[in-house]
Amino acid sequence: MKSILTIICLLFSFFKIQAQDDLLSMLPDDKTPEAVTGTFKSTRIINGQSIETVAGHHLDYRVSHRFGPINSGSYQFYGLDQGYIYMGFEYGITDNLMVGIGRSSEQKMLNLFTKMRLLKQKTNGGSPISVTFMAEGYADMLRYPTEDTRTNLSKYSYMTQALIARKINDKLSLQIMPTYLYRNRNNEHGETNGVFSVGLAGRYKMTKRTAFVGEYYYVLPNQINEKYKNSLSFGFDIETGGHVFSLHFTNSTGMITKQFLAETVDTWADGGVHFGFNLGRSFGLGKKYKGQYKVPVK
Amino acid sequence: MKKVTLFLLLTIAVQYVRGQAQYLSKTSSVKIFSEAPLENISAANDFANAIIDFETQEIVVKIPIKKFSFRNKLMQTHFNENYLESTLFPYAIFKGFFNKKLDLGKPTNISISANGTVMMHGVSKMEIIEGRILIDPQTKNITLDAELKIKLDDYNIKVPSVVTYKIADNVDVSIQFILTPFS
Numbered sequence: 490m491k492s493i494l495t496i497i498c499l500l501f502s503f504f505k506i507q508a509q510d511d512l513l514s515m516l517p518d519d520k521t522p523e524a525v526t527g528t529f530k531s532t533r534i535i536n537g538q539s540i541e542t543v544a545g546h547h548l549d550y551r552v553s554h555r556f557g558p559i560n561s562g563s564y565q566f567y568g569l570d571q572g573y574i575y576m577g578f579e580y581g582i583t584d585n586l587m588v589g590i591g592r593s594s595e596q597k598m599l600n601l602f603t604k605m606r607l608l609k610q611k612t613n614g615g616s617p618i619s620v621t622f623m624a625e626g627y628a629d630m631l632r633y634p635t636e637d638t639r640t641n642l643s644k645y646s647y648m649t650q651a652l653i654a655r656k657i658n659d660k661l662s663l664q665i666m667p668t669y670l671y672r673n674r675n676n677e678h679g680e681t682n683g684v685f686s687v688g689l690a691g692r693y694k695m696t697k698r699t700a701f702v703g704e705y706y707y708v709l710p711n712q713i714n715e716k717y718k719n720s721l722s723f724g725f726d727i728e729t730g731g732h733v734f735s736l737h738f739t740n741s742t743g744m745i746t747k748q749f750l751a752e753t754v755d756t757w758a759d760g761g762v763h764f765g766f767n768l769g770r771s772f773g774l775g776k777k778y779k780g781q782y783k784v785p786v787k
Numbered sequence: 788m789k790k791v792t793l794f795l796l797l798t799i800a801v802q803y804v805r806g807q808a809q810y811l812s813k814t815s816s817v818k819i820f821s822e823a824p825l826e827n828i829s830a831a832n833d834f835a836n837a838i839i840d841f842e843t844q845e846i847v848v849k850i851p852i853k854k855f856s857f858r859n860k861l862m863q864t865h866f867n868e869n870y871l872e873s874t875l876f877p878y879a880i881f882k883g884f885f886n887k888k889l890d891l892g893k894p895t896n897i898s899i900s901a902n903g904t905v906m907m908h909g910v911s912k913m914e915i916i917e918g919r920i921l922i923d924p925q926t927k928n929i930t931l932d933a934e935l936k937i938k939l940d941d942y943n944i945k946v947p948s949v950v951t952y953k954i955a956d957n958v959d960v961s962i963q964f965i966l967t968p969f970s
Binding site: 512515516517519523526527544547584659697698728729730731771773 | 809811834836837838840845846847849851853854858859860861863864865867868869872874875877878880882947949950953969
């Protein structure tokens with residue numbers, strides 16, 4: 490009899506505990522691994538590529554400018570008299586695959602590239618890093634004097650890159666990018682056609698819409714002429730709605746990998762720094778975006 | 788002895804009834820819509836959960852912010868990174884009580900309101916949410932519909948002046964749940 494009573498008491502206390510259970514705690518937590526977004530703000534960090542690709546069925550229009558070196562003095566208005574432009578369109582075929590085409594005023598160079606996200610960093614025990622594969626081809630469109638005896642093939646170069654990044658926390662993202670560039674024709678006698686290099690980049694978010702970015706490409710020794718320096722850049726990203734503005738200082742004039750990697754001649758040490766900016770505007774393309782952009786009524 | 792057994796059975800029965808009075812969501816749909824002069828923005832989320840205890844008339848809704856899907860992926864990134872800050876505040880939660888006592892035994896289709904707190908973006912605020920409840924005692928299905936306006940300013944969601952023509956001050960939220968008995 491007593492034991493039964495004890496059981497009842499136990500049961501009661503058990504019910505009591507159950508009844509006290511908060512309704513909220515009975516709802517399941519969201520435990521599915523979720524892809525980490527916004528490791529970087531755009532498809533470029535400064536000059537080089539980031540792991541980000543353009544979202545599926547979105548078109549990105551990019552314009553970049555680099556001015557002349559600041560140490561060129563007041564006669565050149567500290568570099569602002571000279572300007573180089575890069576213009577490009579980038580399209581996301583899917584969320585993980587994009588293609589891009591661009592044109593630089595320097596060397597009248599045309600570039601065509603594709604980027605594929607192989608691995609995405611995920612929360613809740615998913616992959617700790619993101620990996621993106623990048624391949625690019627370049628065509629030099631300059632007219633060379635006929636006595637230069639250049640073949641058409643010599644105008645082409647190719648580049649392939651693995652972009653590996655981790656968004657360490659809400660503010661800090663780091664990226665490492667082993668890069669291989671192959672030029673059909675080198676610039677100086679004694680240079681190798683293939684150039685191995687490793688890049689390092691990072692972003693530190695200061696406010697919700699502004700971030701500080703840095704990028705450095707280290708070219709492995711004994712490959713390119715000594716007059717060419719490693720590219721080092723620092724910048725500031727500002728995001729407003731569909732636009733990303735990026736203002737920066739860099740010692741490279743080139744805005745595409747072939748140029749800033751193997752053809753940077755200025756150095757930070759003697760003030761050979763260029764001011765520059767990148768602008769990007771993203772559009773959604775296709776039927777399902779119809780009616781999303783309205784015409785302003787005045 | 789018999790009395791004790793009876794008592795035991797009764798307590799179990801009470802517990803059973805209590806268990807029957809709790810309903811958990813089976814399917815859910817949360818949609819947000821912002822209409823502004825330059826752009827319309829909409830997003831949908833099918834991963835919300837709700838639980839109702841008809842004994843206490845309490846309702847709890849939990850919406851994972853990261854699961855909102857936008858057609859424009861850039862908007863989705865901005866929504867998570869700049870506006871709702873979903874890594875810091877992963878859920879929007881409503882905890883409240885219905886204003887009417889409901890009888891689960893008879894078919895019902897009435898408008899109802901719930902009075903409680905919305906917790907979102909690190910801000911808690913009292914809200915009265917108007918909705919409609921449909922009880923089908925045969926299939927034991929309960930359908931809950933609600934619509935509300937969320938004033939972004941109330942939840943400390945700041946819209947920069949350059950995009951004020953693209954984002955409404957008040958965002959419409961429509962919610963639907965189908966709930967079944969919790970076991």
